[in-house]
Amino acid sequence: MTPHLSSDAQRLLVRAGFSRRAFLKGSGALVVAFSSAGALDGLSQLFAQGFNGASSPQLDSWIAIGRDGTVTAYTGKCDFGQGLYTAQIQLVAEEVGVPFNRVRLIQCDTSITPDQGTTSGQQSHPANFNHSNLALAGATAREALIKMAATRLGAPASDLVARDGRVEVKATPSRNVAYGDLVGGQRFNLQLDQAAKRKHPSEWTVLGTPVPRVDMREMVTGQFEFVHNVKVPGMLHGRVVRPPEVGSTVGSVDESSIRELPGIVKVVVKGNFVGVVAQKPWQAMQGAEKLKVNWTRGIPLSPQGDLYSELRKQPSRDTLLVDSGDVDAKLKAASTVLRATYNHPYQMHASMGSSCAVADVQGDKATIWSATQSAYPTRNTSAMLLGIKQENIRVIYVRGAGCYGINGADTVSYDAALLSQAVGKPVRVQLSRKDEMAWENYGNAFAVDQRVALDANGNIAVWDYEGWSAARGGRPGYNTPGNVVTGFLAGSNPGALAPRTPAPAPDGPLNNNFNTAPSYIAGRVRDSANGAGVIRSERVLSHRVLSPFFTGPLRAPERLQNTFAHECFMDEVAAYAKADPVEYRLKHLNHARLSAAIRAAAKAANWEQRPSPRPIRAQIGKAIGRGIACVCYEGDNGFVAMIADVIVDRDTGRIEVTRLTVAQDCGPISNPDGMRNQIEGGALQGMSRALGEEVTWDDRKITSVDWRTYHSLTLGMPLPAMNIVLLNQTDVEACGSGETSITVVAPAIGNAVFDATGVRLRQVPFTPERVRAAIRNNSE
Amino acid sequence: MGQRRMYSSGMAILTLKVNGRSQQVDVDPATPLLFVLSDDLDLRGPKFGCGLGQCGACTVIVNGQAVRSCITPVSTVGANEITTLEGLGTAEKPHPLQQAFIDEQAAQCGFCLSGVLLTTKTFLDRNPRATDAQIQQALSGVLCRCFGNVRMFKAIRRYAGGRTA
Numbered sequence: 001m002t003p004h005l006s007s008d009a010q011r012l013l014v015r016a017g018f019s020r021r022a023f024l025k026g027s028g029a030l031v032v033a034f035s036s037a038g039a040l041d042g043l044s045q046l047f048a049q050g051f052n053g054a055s056s057p058q059l060d061s062w063i064a065i066g067r068d069g070t071v072t073a074y075t076g077k078c079d080f081g082q083g084l085y086t087a088q089i090q091l092v093a094e095e096v097g098v099p100f101n102r103v104r105l106i107q108c109d110t111s112i113t114p115d116q117g118t119t120s121g122q123q124s125h126p127a128n129f130n131h132s133n134l135a136l137a138g139a140t141a142r143e144a145l146i147k148m149a150a151t152r153l154g155a156p157a158s159d160l161v162a163r164d165g166r167v168e169v170k171a172t173p174s175r176n177v178a179y180g181d182l183v184g185g186q187r188f189n190l191q192l193d194q195a196a197k198r199k200h201p202s203e204w205t206v207l208g209t210p211v212p213r214v215d216m217r218e219m220v221t222g223q224f225e226f227v228h229n230v231k232v233p234g235m236l237h238g239r240v241v242r243p244p245e246v247g248s249t250v251g252s253v254d255e256s257s258i259r260e261l262p263g264i265v266k267v268v269v270k271g272n273f274v275g276v277v278a279q280k281p282w283q284a285m286q287g288a289e290k291l292k293v294n295w296t297r298g299i300p301l302s303p304q305g306d307l308y309s310e311l312r313k314q315p316s317r318d319t320l321l322v323d324s325g326d327v328d329a330k331l332k333a334a335s336t337v338l339r340a341t342y343n344h345p346y347q348m349h350a351s352m353g354s355s356c357a358v359a360d361v362q363g364d365k366a367t368i369w370s371a372t373q374s375a376y377p378t379r380n381t382s383a384m385l386l387g388i389k390q391e392n393i394r395v396i397y398v399r400g401a402g403c404y405g406i407n408g409a410d411t412v413s414y415d416a417a418l419l420s421q422a423v424g425k426p427v428r429v430q431l432s433r434k435d436e437m438a439w440e441n442y443g444n445a446f447a448v449d450q451r452v453a454l455d456a457n458g459n460i461a462v463w464d465y466e467g468w469s470a471a472r473g474g475r476p477g478y479n480t481p482g483n484v485v486t487g488f489l490a491g492s493n494p495g496a497l498a499p500r501t502p503a504p505a506p507d508g509p510l511n512n513n514f515n516t517a518p519s520y521i522a523g524r525v526r527d528s529a530n531g532a533g534v535i536r537s538e539r540v541l542s543h544r545v546l547s548p549f550f551t552g553p554l555r556a557p558e559r560l561q562n563t564f565a566h567e568c569f570m571d572e573v574a575a576y577a578k579a580d581p582v583e584y585r586l587k588h589l590n591h592a593r594l595s596a597a598i599r600a601a602a603k604a605a606n607w608e609q610r611p612s613p614r615p616i617r618a619q620i621g622k623a624i625g626r627g628i629a630c631v632c633y634e635g636d637n638g639f640v641a642m643i644a645d646v647i648v649d650r651d652t653g654r655i656e657v658t659r660l661t662v663a664q665d666c667g668p669i670s671n672p673d674g675m676r677n678q679i680e681g682g683a684l685q686g687m688s689r690a691l692g693e694e695v696t697w698d699d700r701k702i703t704s705v706d707w708r709t710y711h712s713l714t715l716g717m718p719l720p721a722m723n724i725v726l727l728n729q730t731d732v733e734a735c736g737s738g739e740t741s742i743t744v745v746a747p748a749i750g751n752a753v754f755d756a757t758g759v760r761l762r763q764v765p766f767t768p769e770r771v772r773a774a775i776r777n778n779s780e
Numbered sequence: 781m782g783q784r785r786m787y788s789s790g791m792a793i794l795t796l797k798v799n800g801r802s803q804q805v806d807v808d809p810a811t812p813l814l815f816v817l818s819d820d821l822d823l824r825g826p827k828f829g830c831g832l833g834q835c836g837a838c839t840v841i842v843n844g845q846a847v848r849s850c851i852t853p854v855s856t857v858g859a860n861e862i863t864t865l866e867g868l869g870t871a872e873k874p875h876p877l878q879q880a881f882i883d884e885q886a887a888q889c890g891f892c893l894s895g896v897l898l899t900t901k902t903f904l905d906r907n908p909r910a911t912d913a914q915i916q917q918a919l920s921g922v923l924c925r926c927f928g929n930v931r932m933f934k935a936i937r938r939y940a941g942g943r944t945a
Contacts, residue, residue, distance in 0.1 A: 081890060081926060217874070217882055218871055219890030220887065220890070222864060222868075222893070223870075224890060225824060228818075262790060280808075282810075350925060351891075352829050352837060352889070352892050353827055356828075399889070400889075401829075433834075673885055677928070680930045681928055684927035684929055685925070706834060707832070714924075715916070715923070715932065716921070716922075718916070719930060719933060
């Protein structure tokens with residue numbers, strides 16, 4: 001047996017205190033506790049760091065070596081199913097110098113793992129994939145072990161090498177000492193050494209290899225413990241009763257309406273938060289369904305059809321990212337100006353499992369088992385809602401269904417905590433499908449206007465971007481529980497939007513974290529030029545307005561919406577200039593890695609150089625086409641190009657994607673199979689979002705509340721052939737691979753549809769009705 | 781219907797045959813089978829995804845048929861044999877279909893796997909020579925929001941090929 005934490009072992013670990021302590025002591029590793037909640041009091045008194053805040057400078061907070069040489073590592077970055085757990089074990093094994101199967105990794109438990117905020121976005125970004133902390137801890141530990149071994153073996157450190165859990169003399173490997181004999185069961189008592197030397201990818205033996213997921217076997221055989229499976233003694237079951245309409249408030253609650261039902265323990269009301277606690281899940285469901293609540297009418301919602309015009313009419317907070325100052329004059333003077341508007345709807349995370357959490361609030365102490373991406377922030381914001389000291393709350397991460405951003409995991413953690421506090425017993429809450437879908441934090445809706453002016457050679461001389469997007473709430477962070485629905489219903493407000501017009505001048509250098517700026521502009525602000533392109537007359541102005549719905553990060557948040565607009569528009573301009581879309585992109589780029597990704601994709605797809613649309617096109621029936629899109633994700637966090645091959649049925653409006661070719665550079669690759677898995681899943685999820693997904697509403701409420709009304713593709717979707725090129729770059733920092741492929745799917749498909757039909761799709765999703773209408777309008 | 785004894789609170793003692801074992805449960809007979817399996821019998825395979833029979837996460841095999849346990853009242857199952865994902869094979873000795881998924885690393889979050897594997901298993905049991913298109917059709921009501929489709933079909937092909945070879 002490997003010492004990886006099986007889910008059952010994790011369960012032991014996270015359950016009753018004695019089990020946890022016994023488990024950890026069994027490995028001979030010390031534990032540095034970060035809070036005094038729960039059963040670790042004894043240990044935490046011994047080893048408390050008094051640490052409260054971001055990360056930890058103490059090596060012992062990250063790495064402990066047992067007497068048996070087992071390495072226990074503590075991470076505040078968690079696995080949602082993307083494979084980060086396995087990849088982080090690889091990272092620790094590599095840096096410390098032990099075999100993969102001698103590392104135990106403990107993730108996201110506020111009593112014993114460092115505060116690393118939120119795990120989000122592109123997981124291999126240095127900030128997220130622990131390059132600057134867990135990996136540095138591994139390197140610090142390795143160097144410290146070599147130093148200790150030098151004394152022990154009486155040899156200079158430069159003559160020693162650390163590998164396979166031992167330090168040995170290079171010339172005479174038989175002279176060696178095991179890690180466990182150097183420091184096993186003791187603390188390092190060292191600070192993280194910023195100068196500790198990370199291993200170069202050329203030296204990697206564990207990292208960079210396709211290590212299979214350590215959780216795969218348990219998942220596939222139904223053994224894996226999700227947060228949905230957490231059970232604690234005496235646990236009751238809760239359900240929430242959400243308002244029937246957006247903005248409804250509680251008038252009165254008739255508790256007697258469910259008094260006759262079996263198993264009901266309590267009706268809980270706190271402000272506009274309403275929930276029912278019962279003995280059994282089925283009883284709680286029925287109670288929540290039958291409870292009579294008089295709600296006020298909600299706020300009237302603008303018709304869905306007016307969404308994109310409404311976005312432009314609200315008070316907005318305006319931001320200028322780039323402004324060369326000459327855009328209006330140059331557009332006015334130009335002989336050729338092209339313009340287009342692109343619209344992107346609200347979409348949802350729509351996790352496979354409706355969100356679930358278990359909380360045990362006893363007096364002034366609480367434990368919350370949660371699938372949150374943000375263990376410490378959830379601890380702090382739960383403390384605010386419960387009126388308990390944050391030090392007295394322990395949040396234990398247990399995986400939920402794939403989240404793709406802030407799904408209902410945070411809000412249901414609050415639900416469970418509030419219900420548990422009301423009954424003084426542990427309560428498990430799982431949301432209904434409707435509660436999940438009607439109230440989650442949606443991906444923002446966007447409307448984007450762009451204009452370009454062409455010079456005499458048909459090149460782009462001016463690029464003007466103006467975007468409007470709607471937002472409300474978001475991640476709660478450390479102090480804003482009202483950013484998600486439960487916090488709001490229980491009396492906290494979401495973060496405010498402070499209107500600001502006009503936008504202040506850019507204060508640069510350009511940070512293109514949200515891909516608001518297209519890749520083709522120079523991005524000049526004062527003395528800096530952080531853009532990926534060459535266009536020097538440039539303006540990027542965005543307007544943020546208030547949404548009636550909660551919004552928050554959804555896989556490739558904002559980057560996907562912006563990239564859809566940029567990359568389709570770029571294609572329009574190339575077509576106008578009668579230029580090959582690949583060549584035309586390359587001509588306007590000044591970014592070696594993105595250009596290399598484009599060339600690699602074009603080569604792999606056998607890209608035929610010619611302008612779009614294709615010269616001979618079917619006028620009836622099925623038409624075939626190809627399209628390209630690319631992005632420097634977040635400006636500098638992953639570089640991807642995708643080519644889509646499609647067949648468009650002009651009669652039905654159906655788009656069949658027959659092949660997706662993806663070339664991606666995310667620096668040195670931690671786990672190539674994991675990266676492929678992310679690219680494949682991202683590409684298909686991107687297809688689902690491009691072709692069908694859209695949040696819908698009527699005059700008072702959300703109407704996309706299940707899988708019949710929110711249109712995700714299923715296992716029955718026709719699968720495109722996937723042609724993936726991994727560009728492994730070993731002399732740069734690792735960057736992201738989780739959100740890159742999804743970002744370019746809609747524009748690649750939209751551009752392919754144009755290539756096939758000569759018809760431009762400017763609004764997501766590309767439903768058959770919309771495609772048919774576009775084709776019809778074009779031929780009139 | 782299996783052995784059943786009603787008493788005043790509307791609860792009943794039912795005997796279910798789950799993964800080869802007979803188990804007694806004391807539940808409201810209208811309770812969906814899913815809650816009995818996951819809450820009363822502590823099984824982790826079947827999961828609550830939607831509660832509407834739309835996604836497949838709650839799938840179990842009853843009498844050779846893939847059944848959505850979230851909308852199946854426990855009282856209707858009777859004495860039929862119920863197989864959950866953990867009953868198909870174990871971590872130590874996975875079913876060949878499970879092994880194919882392990883070999884292909886065909887999952888991301890894993891929440892959908894009961895729907896994917898058990899629907900595939902029952903379909904291929906009845907249609908051992910099904911074409912890819914037929915398998916795809918059979919899985920058209922099964923959801924994977926991580927979109928592991930590419931690997932899942934590789935795994936299914938590997939399994940189906942091994943059976944008919």
